[in-house]
Amino acid sequence: MRIGRERYYWKCCHQRKMAEGGVKTVLCRYFMNGVCREGDRCHFSHNRDSSRPSMICRYYLKGNCYYGRSCRYDHTWPGHQSGSEYNQTEGPPQHLGESSQQGPACTDTSRHKDGLTLPAPHVQSSQPSLLSQSKPNKDFSSTSQSSHVTSNTSNSSISSSSLRKKGSSGSPSNSNSVSCVVSQGRQAPQPLLQDSRVPSWVDAPEFVPKLAKEDILNSQPDISTSLAPTDYVSYAQVVGAGNKETSSTTSCGSDGELCPTYLMSGKCQLGEQCSYIHGLMCEVCQLACLHPFDEEQRRIHKEECTKLMEAEMEHSFAVARSKDKVCGICMDTVMERPLASQRRFGILPNCAHCFCLNCIRKWRQSKQFENKIIRSCPECRTQSDFVIPSRYWVDDKDKEEKDKLLLSYQQALSDKPCKYFKQGEGQCPFGNKCFYLHALPDGTKKDVGPPRRRRRFNADGELQQHLDNMALWDFVLEREHRLELLRGSIQTLLLELELEDLADEFYFADDSVSEASDL
Amino acid sequence: MANIAIQRIKREFKEVIKSDEAQKCAINVELVGDDYRELRGEIAGPPDTPYEGATFQLEIKVPETYPFNPPKVKFVTKIWHPNISSVTGAICLDILKDQWAAAMTLRTVLLSLQALLAAAEPDDPQDAVVAKQFKENHPLFLETAQYWSHVHAGVPKGNSEFSKKVRRLMDMGVGEHQALVALSSCNWDMDRAIEQLFS
Numbered sequence: 001m002r003i004g005r006e007r008y009y010w011k012c013c014h015q016r017k018m019a020e021g022g023v024k025t026v027l028c029r030y031f032m033n034g035v036c037r038e039g040d041r042c043h044f045s046h047n048r049d050s051s052r053p054s055m056i057c058r059y060y061l062k063g064n065c066y067y068g069r070s071c072r073y074d075h076t077w078p079g080h081q082s083g084s085e086y087n088q089t090e091g092p093p094q095h096l097g098e099s100s101q102q103g104p105a106c107t108d109t110s111r112h113k114d115g116l117t118l119p120a121p122h123v124q125s126s127q128p129s130l131l132s133q134s135k136p137n138k139d140f141s142s143t144s145q146s147s148h149v150t151s152n153t154s155n156s157s158i159s160s161s162s163l164r165k166k167g168s169s170g171s172p173s174n175s176n177s178v179s180c181v182v183s184q185g186r187q188a189p190q191p192l193l194q195d196s197r198v199p200s201w202v203d204a205p206e207f208v209p210k211l212a213k214e215d216i217l218n219s220q221p222d223i224s225t226s227l228a229p230t231d232y233v234s235y236a237q238v239v240g241a242g243n244k245e246t247s248s249t250t251s252c253g254s255d256g257e258l259c260p261t262y263l264m265s266g267k268c269q270l271g272e273q274c275s276y277i278h279g280l281m282c283e284v285c286q287l288a289c290l291h292p293f294d295e296e297q298r299r300i301h302k303e304e305c306t307k308l309m310e311a312e313m314e315h316s317f318a319v320a321r322s323k324d325k326v327c328g329i330c331m332d333t334v335m336e337r338p339l340a341s342q343r344r345f346g347i348l349p350n351c352a353h354c355f356c357l358n359c360i361r362k363w364r365q366s367k368q369f370e371n372k373i374i375r376s377c378p379e380c381r382t383q384s385d386f387v388i389p390s391r392y393w394v395d396d397k398d399k400e401e402k403d404k405l406l407l408s409y410q411q412a413l414s415d416k417p418c419k420y421f422k423q424g425e426g427q428c429p430f431g432n433k434c435f436y437l438h439a440l441p442d443g444t445k446k447d448v449g450p451p452r453r454r455r456r457f458n459a460d461g462e463l464q465q466h467l468d469n470m471a472l473w474d475f476v477l478e479r480e481h482r483l484e485l486l487r488g489s490i491q492t493l494l495l496e497l498e499l500e501d502l503a504d505e506f507y508f509a510d511d512s513v514s515e516a517s518d519l
Numbered sequence: 520m521a522n523i524a525i526q527r528i529k530r531e532f533k534e535v536i537k538s539d540e541a542q543k544c545a546i547n548v549e550l551v552g553d554d555y556r557e558l559r560g561e562i563a564g565p566p567d568t569p570y571e572g573a574t575f576q577l578e579i580k581v582p583e584t585y586p587f588n589p590p591k592v593k594f595v596t597k598i599w600h601p602n603i604s605s606v607t608g609a610i611c612l613d614i615l616k617d618q619w620a621a622a623m624t625l626r627t628v629l630l631s632l633q634a635l636l637a638a639a640e641p642d643d644p645q646d647a648v649v650a651k652q653f654k655e656n657h658p659l660f661l662e663t664a665q666y667w668s669h670v671h672a673g674v675p676k677g678n679s680e681f682s683k684k685v686r687r688l689m690d691m692g693v694g695e696h697q698a699l700v701a702l703s704s705c706n707w708d709m710d711r712a713i714e715q716l717f718s
Contacts, residue, residue, distance in 0.1 A: 328622040329586055330523050331530045353622070359523075363621045366587050370617060378622035 263288050284309050318392035325393045328379050329359035334393075341488055345390045349406060351382040352396030357389050358484065410435055421448070524585040528555040531625040538626055546629040548579070556581055560592070562629050564672065565637040569664035570598070573672030577632070578608075579625070589619035592628060597696065599660075599667035599703060601641045601650035606700070610635075611645035648704045656706060663703045670699060684709055688716070 028044035030036035036046065057073035059065035065075065259276030262268040266288055268278060280290040280298075284305040291297040322345065327334050334356045337343050346360035355363075355378070364374050364387065376383045388409045394401050418436035420428035424446065428434050431450045439445050532555070535541055535548045547561040560577035564570025576595040582588045592615055594608035602611045612635055614623060644650030652660045662678060669677035684707060688698035693716055705711035 331527055359621070363587055368588060369619065373618060373620070376620075378620040381620065 258289060258291060318394075321395060322391075322393035325354045327356040327359050328353055329355055329363060332356070339488070341484075343391075345393050346387040347390050347394055347402070347405065348377055348382070348384040348387060349402070350384040351377045351380050353377050353379040354393060357387070358488075360387050361484070413437075524581060524583060525555055527586050528558075528581050528625070532558070534624060535626045535629065540626070540630065545633065546626065548625055548629070558625070559595075560625070560629055562633045562636070564668060564674075565633055568637050569661045570600075570636050570668050570672070570674075572674045573668035575636075575672055577629075579628075586621045586623070589615045589623075590625070590628065591615075592632070597667060597671040598636075599649055599664040600636065601639045601644045601646060601653045602635055604646050605649060605667075605703070606646075609645060611640075611643060652704075652706060659706055663707070667699070667703070670695075681707065684712075688712065691716075 026044050027048065028036050028038075028042050028046055030038075031042065031044070031046045032048075036042055036044075040046075056077075057065050057067075057071050057075055060071065060073065060075040061077070065071050065073075069075075257276050258279045259268050259270075259274050262274065262276070262278045264287070266281070268274050268276075277292065279288040280292055281288050282290050282301060282305055284302070285308070289301055291301075323333075323335055325334050325345070326332065330337075334345055334354070335343050337356065342356055342358055344357040346355050346357035348355075348360070360378075363378055366374050372383070373381075375385070388405055390405055394405050396402065413435040414437055416436050417423060418428050418434050418438055420426050420430070421434070421436070421438045424440045428436075428438065428448060431448050432438075433450070437445070438448055532548060532550070535546060538546070540546045545563045549559045549561070551557040551559050558579040558581065560579050562575050562577065564573035564575065574596070575598060578591075578593050578595050580591040582591065593610055594603055597605065597608070599605055603609070610632065612631065614620070614631055615628070639653060641650040641653045649660070652663065662681070665674070666678045666681045668674040681702070684702055685695065685698045687709070688702065689695055691713075693701070697716070698712075701712040701716050702709070705715060
């Protein structure tokens with residue numbers, strides 16, 4: 001179950017789309033300082049004229065910027081386009097608790113660290129060590145992401161790393177100023193949000209759904225000039241964390257991403273305020289990974305989940321029915337043989353007797369008996385032309401399963417180049433009955449016709465026709481078996497050197513021929 | 520000995536000891552030495568045969584390649600049977616030769632031998648003389664086989680006529696078993712037996 005969970009989780013992470021564009025209108029903070037390394041690839045604007053002045057000092061907006069005139073951020077109200085900076089000389093440095101903590105080493109760029117000084121209580125309540133760790137982060141997005149993680153009580157490195165990945169890929173720089181503007185701007189017209197303690201970064205452009213953004217762009221094409229932060233709609237609003245009406249109607253759809261924390265643990269500290277969607281519980285995998293509004297996603301997930309579950313069940317059934325099977329030759333319980341390499345079944349297509357692969361192969365290679373004897377089952381003497389290797393026992397009653405095993409075995413062999421055919425250079429005595437691949441160097445398959453027949457007069461002068469492939473499986477088996485013996489002896493050697501892990505690894509590393517059909 | 524051979528023989532040894540047949544004293548197996556290379560088998564003569572009441576000792580040698588090769592089995596106890604050499608005790612049984620199968624065990628081998636005693640195959644003989652008698656003079660074969668069981672395999676009741684003839688030959692200075700073989704192979708014809716012995 002655990003494996004299934006993680007697999008699904010990673011899939012979710014992978015599917016999650018990155019926040020898209022929409023920030024080209026925002027002037028790049030690094031560009032402003034002449035240090036943007038992204039160049040043309042930068043998601044933010046490198047055009048001073050067309051870009052809106054986004055560097056509004058949030059402390060100024062609060063009315064207590066310590067730096068006053070010398071502040072490198074804009075002291076201007078978002079509404080006023082003109083540089084209506086007014087001198088802010090008043091006030092002692094009140095907001096610089098953080099800066100003063102960092103001391104004189106604090107650089108200019110880290111002077112106004114956002115997100116961390118936000119009054120969101122859940123951030124403060126989170127683990128201080130993690131917070132302080134994230135402080136020196138230059139990139140706002142990663143800071144905010146990590147604070148998001150800490151606040152979500154998720155200590156899992158998976159979710160935090162995946163979140164960080166998303167953050168870093170989505171916004172290389174400069175988003176802090178934007179979010180600053182947005183959140184500060186929102187204070188006045190929408191005090192509700194601030195009251196309900198949504199951290200400002202949830203409104204960062206990266207988190208604004210594309211659809212919602214398009215709506216805004218459509219309604220207000222002149223976004224670069226009319227800087228109205230309230231026009232931005234956060235995921236939280238869109239997907240219905242706080243604002244249910246909008247969510248269900250317009251812009252959710254497949255754009256909404258599931259909250260990874262909620263998905264994994266079933267709870268999210270942000271609760272209703274989470275900017276991601278909290279999925280519905282999937283009954284099969286017990287993960288909150290059903291998208292509430294995306295029917296297609298739900299269908300796909302249920303399908304995959306059921307498939308996964310079925311595969312798991314099949315596996316456990318296979319283990320259960322293989323568990324106490326005894327090899328008819330060595331009389332050992334196959335699954336309890338000392339070496340992992342020996343814990344494999346050799347399944348005869350024509351009868352239901354159980355042997356371990358090594359034993360039945362060895363038996364079929366005995367030289368002192370007639371072909372008829374060694375190619376028949378040692379227990380019931382039913383002849384079988386070959387042995388199918390399998391990690392689990394397949395009952396003869398389960399015809400379907402056995403056919404499947406046989407098919408997958410032949411399939412696997414048919415991918416391997418025939419050593420007799422040698423890509424057209426040699427001649428395969430087994431003709432088109434050969435299980436291995438007969439392909440020319442350019443990859444085209446070649447039908448070499450039926451196997452050659454040998455004519456021979458026996459002692460009584462009767463014409464006998466021998467199929468060359470009389471002993472096809474002797475060849476095949478011998479080839480595989482020699483390889484196996486070699487591996488086995490190397491493995492034993494490794495085991496003697498107490499390198500058990502290595503030994504098993506070694507054995508299964510290149511076991512494609514015989515393992516190919518294993519479940 | 521190969522690991523698999525030892526393990527299997529140990530297993531089969533236990534299997535025989537615990538088997539129903541062993542409970543009924545029909546078959547048994549003992550160790551000779553402690554390396555499981557050689558065993559001493561024992562089978563009871565099947566009922567309604569001239570071997571009824573007899574116990575036959577078998578020498579079982581387990582090859583290195585067991586169970587991919589059959590164990591080498593022969594009768595230690597002398598027996599009068601078309602498929603078993605009256606001289607060496609060698610057995611002619613397909614499963615101990617070319618019809619061996621790796622899934623066969625000591626128990627199945629012993630039971631097969633028991634079945635062989637009950638159902639001889641005179642057309643595929645080991646001992647041609649016995650097979651001839653078996654086919655041409657079956658009642659005499661039965662009596663002979665029964666007498667052999669009396670002499671060698673501990674059957675209490677014997678044939679007084681046969682023992683008289685044997686004693687007479689022994690009086691001439693012939694060993695008991697030699698006399699028995701000579702008489703048995705000559706259909707208990709005293710003159711032919713003497714001729715065979717002293718010619």
